Amino acid sequence: MGKIVVSQNVTLDGVVEDPSGEGGFRHGGWFHQFMGQDFQAWAELELAETQGAEALLMGRRSDEYFATRSTVLSGEWVDRLNxxxxxxxxATLQKPKWTNATVLAGEVVGEVSKLKQQVQGEIVVYASRPLVRTLMEHDLVDELRLTVFPVVLGAGERLFGETSDKRPLRLIHTKTVGNGLAHMTYERARTA
Structure with missing residues (x-):
């Protein structure tokens, strides 16, 4: 059975909006602005994660974003992602932009549940806030890997929105990435 792993760069106050600064958000660009000297350590973390992944899961906008960058970037990480x-x-996309991609056009919860049955290993979700919210709401996320950037933006779209109930998690690993980033791994706390 597959394991849904959400991997996300977030600010200390949980903002995920416009890390690259390309989206027009007034606080956008925080990824590079607050990365500091930690890029190489972050890149090593990301490469290790993709080497352990069996598949990627994303929304339409993330498909477009990554597909565009995958043709101009190079290196082991991008090669593995490709x-x-x-x-x-x-529900609207007919043909994905990124290579080696399949559209899941049906009802999200059912399609992702089937995918978890078909794929053995980690199915990693990058940069897909609406999808992550849906997956969390329906208890389909097995693990969260958050790389926390040392900044509070005070505004912007956050990774988590309102949920119908509490979603208990258990911290299973922490580490410092470089000198200024924190990486925390949580798993879903299953009740007996």
Whole structure:
């Protein structure tokens, strides 16, 4: 059975909006602005994660974002991302932009549940806030890996929105990435 792993760069106050600064958000660009000297350590963390992944899961906008960058960036991480099978959740997309991708056009919860049955290993979700919220709401996320950047923005879209109930998690690993980033791994706390 597959394991849904959400991997996300977030600010200390949980903001995930416009890390690159390309989206027009007034506090956008925080990823590079607050990365400091930690890029190499962060890149090593990301490469290790993709080497352990069996597939990627994302929404339509993430498919477009990554597909554009995958043709101009190079390196082991990008090469691995390009080779992985990708599943794009969308009700409107006919043909995904990124290589080696399949559209999951049906009802999200059912499609992702089937995907978890079909893929053995980690199915990593990058940069897909609406999808992550849906997956969390329906208890489909097995693990959260958050790389926390040392900044409080005070505004912007956060990774988590309102949920119908509490979602208990258990901290299973922490580490410092470089000199200024914190990486925390949580698993879903299952009740007896």
């Amino acid at each position: 080779r992985l099978p990708k599943y794009v959740v969308s």
